[in-house]
Amino acid sequence: MRIATWNINSVRLRAPLLLDIMAEANLDVICLQETKTPDEHFPLDAIKSAGYPHIHFNGMKSYNGVAIISRVAFTDESIYERVGKQDCRHISVKFPEFELHNIYIPAGGDEPDRDINEKFAHKLDFVDEMTGFFESNHSSDSPLMVVGDFNIAPQEHDVWSHKQLLKIVSHTPIEVEKLSNMQASLDWVDASRHFVPEDEKCYSWWSYRNRDWRKSNRGRRLDHIWVTQALKPALSKHDILLDVRDREKPSDHVPVIIELNL
């Protein structure tokens, strides 16, 4: 089973690119973030016609929005309210072999201080709430996967310059600590780092504000796929589709893919 996560930054604008990627990468499932559209404008028919009839999604006007698109059937579609907001950042479904959660953690604004920046406070509270959610609703020995745009690059080599990003939201010690607590709670395996050594640079996002993203290569690994120990033996392949960043009108994120041998 081939599963991808991708912050698409507008599913309406990039629906044709989405269909290309699903076909080219032979995906069974793709989880999207930042679909940026109310449900009535989601491009359902085009995606269904492309061979992906199973779609669970939750969107709103302008901001956020998540979707799980699959060619194999799932059950138990859920939508969650997070940090007291219904802002379309967390959905889940169940496949026969495992449960899949798709999350879009708040970006957190520019100032890494929860007392003066409520967006940063929201981000930290969101991660804490996810930790509590998995702890109280799930056991570490059950087969689970959580994917999405976590908006946090936890490790030194998940950013282009550890030193220069220590005070930049996405790589601050408090965010890394919160995410580390979440990872420890169910003993999650970071699937990308299962395949890519920790001393090797690994990115999934490059700012739109760099003239030449490949040349400057000031990337960050913000997009993640985690599995519980029960699924670890099934991890069989990993890929980050760097070339998607060079497509016409690209998202600033590229798809991260994991293959499970179930």
Place this chain on the structure above:
DNA sequence: ATGGTAGGCGCCCTA
């Protein structure tokens, strides 16, 4: 220290 670009929406917000 600063500003750079993109998408959605409507003249500004979020990333």
